[in-house]
Amino acid sequence: MMQNILFGFIAKYISLTDEEKNALLSLDLFHSVKKGTVLLKEGQKSKESYFILNGCIRTYYIIDGEEKTTAFYTEMEVLTPPSVIRKTPSEYYVSCTEDTILTISNSDMEAEINSKFPKFEIMCRILSEELLAKQRIDFDEFKTSSPEERYLNLLQKRPDLIQRVPQHQLASYLGIKPQSLSRLRARIIEKKN
């Protein structure tokens, strides 16, 4: 079942032969991890990328003893940490906010697949460009919006996220103090009634 989700995702970019599918299946990509599992720690060297089949992971920094959540990745989203691309120690932590089923691939594995099947190279290029575009728009929206606009924007674009992640992580992700987020939510609910 999980295989079909992965192959469905890939099919948006390239069409795979049975040989290519089997090459992927031989890689032991699929993992099931419990809520709270830390996949990557600050300072750790890693070659791993994640593709979420079911569940949710988040990235966070610990600054002056406080967690600062910067991103969430849910179903059909891909995360290659910057430190994996740059071959440096990780700047941040990655952990599971839910029980999560995901693929974990590593960059050596990817290099081998890409050189054996050049169409994977093309998929990686297109996917990276798409992620770059999406992240740019997210960043620009963050820069040009007030905290209230950011919350309303998320409510429209990702209502599921507001339900499924803890409020203090959501506040941090939106660049708002937790108390301000509570007030903001109360104000919005009041307006609706």
Next chain:
Amino acid sequence: MMQNILFGFIAKYISLTDEEKNALLSLDLFHSVKKGTVLLKEGQKSKESYFILNGCIRTYYIIDGEEKTTAFYTEMEVLTPPSVIRKTPSEYYVSCTEDTILTISNSDMEAEINSKFPKFEIMCRILSEELLAKQRIDFDEFKTSSPEERYLNLLQKRPDLIQRVPQHQLASYLGIKPQSLSRLRARIIEKKN
């Protein structure tokens, strides 16, 4: 001279044969544009990417009649607007904050080059991944920093930018009100003395 800068940049990723260099040179890539030139407007459809050889361009939105600057691109930096990747009308404006020499390529041209010379495909993949990593770190730093920390961070990482772009654009880029940026600068200069 400008050709050598371009080839020097490419050489960090792939090595080019004379045939490949000539294919690039036949494309009329090099342009010289005056300060103030608008390269892309909000709502416009475009296939163009920019690589800055000398000068500076910026991206900005016009929101409620006010310009909001979100990014600057200077020497050796590449910009492919999200709308070019997504084939949608542009979300923002791109203009030159200085007289600028740059290459302008278009996505049809790139597709042709990539299919003729697969090593360009590899370069585009690596470059996109690097840009994705850099942009993620920039975004995370923006989210987890106070306005003062953002300014100090820029002072350390890109002192040239602080000198070469107008203060109101810089304030907007840092997500600070122009008056707050003036106060912040005054405070920092005071501390130094």
